[in-house]
Amino acid sequence: MKLLQERILKDARIREGGIIKVDSFLNHQMDIPFINEIGREFYRLFKDDNVTKILTVEASGIGIACLTAQYFNVPVVFAKKTQTKNLDPEVYTSKVTSYTHGRDYIIRVFKRYLSDSDRILIIDDFLAKGMAIIGLADIINQAGATLVGAGVCIEKAFQSGGREIRDRGIRLESLAKVDIDENNKIIFR
Amino acid sequence: MKLLQERILKDARIREGGIIKVDSFLNHQMDIPFINEIGREFYRLFKDDNVTKILTVEASGIGIACLTAQYFNVPVVFAKKTQTKNLDPEVYTSKVTSYTHGRDYIIRVFKRYLSDSDRILIIDDFLAKGMAIIGLADIINQAGATLVGAGVCIEKAFQSGGREIRDRGIRLESLAKVDIDENNKIIFR
Numbered sequence: 001m002k003l004l005q006e007r008i009l010k011d012a013r014i015r016e017g018g019i020i021k022v023d024s025f026l027n028h029q030m031d032i033p034f035i036n037e038i039g040r041e042f043y044r045l046f047k048d049d050n051v052t053k054i055l056t057v058e059a060s061g062i063g064i065a066c067l068t069a070q071y072f073n074v075p076v077v078f079a080k081k082t083q084t085k086n087l088d089p090e091v092y093t094s095k096v097t098s099y100t101h102g103r104d105y106i107i108r109v110f111k112r113y114l115s116d117s118d119r120i121l122i123i124d125d126f127l128a129k130g131m132a133i134i135g136l137a138d139i140i141n142q143a144g145a146t147l148v149g150a151g152v153c154i155e156k157a158f159q160s161g162g163r164e165i166r167d168r169g170i171r172l173e174s175l176a177k178v179d180i181d182e183n184n185k186i187i188f189r
Numbered sequence: 190m191k192l193l194q195e196r197i198l199k200d201a202r203i204r205e206g207g208i209i210k211v212d213s214f215l216n217h218q219m220d221i222p223f224i225n226e227i228g229r230e231f232y233r234l235f236k237d238d239n240v241t242k243i244l245t246v247e248a249s250g251i252g253i254a255c256l257t258a259q260y261f262n263v264p265v266v267f268a269k270k271t272q273t274k275n276l277d278p279e280v281y282t283s284k285v286t287s288y289t290h291g292r293d294y295i296i297r298v299f300k301r302y303l304s305d306s307d308r309i310l311i312i313d314d315f316l317a318k319g320m321a322i323i324g325l326a327d328i329i330n331q332a333g334a335t336l337v338g339a340g341v342c343i344e345k346a347f348q349s350g351g352r353e354i355r356d357r358g359i360r361l362e363s364l365a366k367v368d369i370d371e372n373n374k375i376i377f378r
Binding site: 023024028029031035058062063073075077 | 219
């Protein structure tokens with residue numbers, strides 16, 4: 001998506017360890033008309049897939065998912081993160097390892113908000129190791145729902161998540177596939 | 190707001206300790222067209238206040254803030270929650286006590302995303318003890334920005350937050366003021 005690539009070149013900042021900071025427009029401060037265009041693009045990509053629900057994980061996926069959901073006219077469900085895996089029979093859970101924060105956490109979704117007739121699109125801001133999307137896919141699988149695909153704004157092409165997810169047969173659409181060259185500059189694949 | 194009151198009567202569930210669960214439409218599963226109407230109502234209430242930015246706190250405020258921001262055509266900034274107060278000179282922080290979760294946490298906003306010329310509207314889903322809004326107001330004050338007011342979807346009128354915030358001279362607009370009667374039924378003030 002050209003608009004996103006241009007914005008990344010203009011506003012992203014590179015930090016040590018391959019950290020790409022886009023918090024001026026995507027995931028701390030949010031440029032709403034811009035993210036609306038991202039939602040429109042996700043709709044263009046998935047509009048023929050009879051999506052009934054958008055699933056994301058707190059926190060930075062929520063706004064993007066909500067603006068995207070307007071085009072599909074479907075509800076958003078966001079998985080909550082907790083540290084503890086309590087045995088609540090009303091919730092689906094999956095364990096996610098965060099490399100950014102260096103720890104495991106549990107994502108939770110109330111069972112009543114996913115059904116086996118749902119056709120679910122996962123939306124998130126970033127894809128690095130892909131653990132959040134794999135956890136969400138696990139929850140969709142537990143619910144017996146259909147995973148239509150996953151849409152992410154920025155895929156870090158130099159990390160393994162994209163391959164992991166595609167190898168599982170999940171349709172993955174990344175609006176920008178980002179690499180960092182030897183001069184610490186962003187290039188697109 | 191009549192639409193919200195009707196929805197609360199239809200779908201809210203009451204739990205022990207005055208917990209009002211609205212996670213079927215507001216803060217776990219999100220009914221997007223419905224929340225769009227909430228955004229339109231916040232716009233009606235604050236449209237003459239020259240709002241330049243909407244501030245909320247992760248996670249459940251984010252979607253509501255983003256849908257609301259479309260009417261104002263302004264960016265959203267969401268404060269992040271952490272457990273640790275590190276001394277990063279680039280961020281404003283404020284300590285918030287969560288009674289729901291029984292612990293303190295720190296909210297953080299990058300300084301570069303708030304300026305002294307900003308006129309800020311706070312948006313959140315719930316108001317109970319009001320600690321999140323007071324923390325956000327503290328950060329707005331540190332930035333030298335103007336706090337236009339706070340809009341919350343549901344105010345728990347039987348808790349102290351609404352009075353605390355209004356006593357500080359902050360304009361507070363609650364779309365539904367909820368009380369729970371002796372039969373554990375919801376009534377509106």
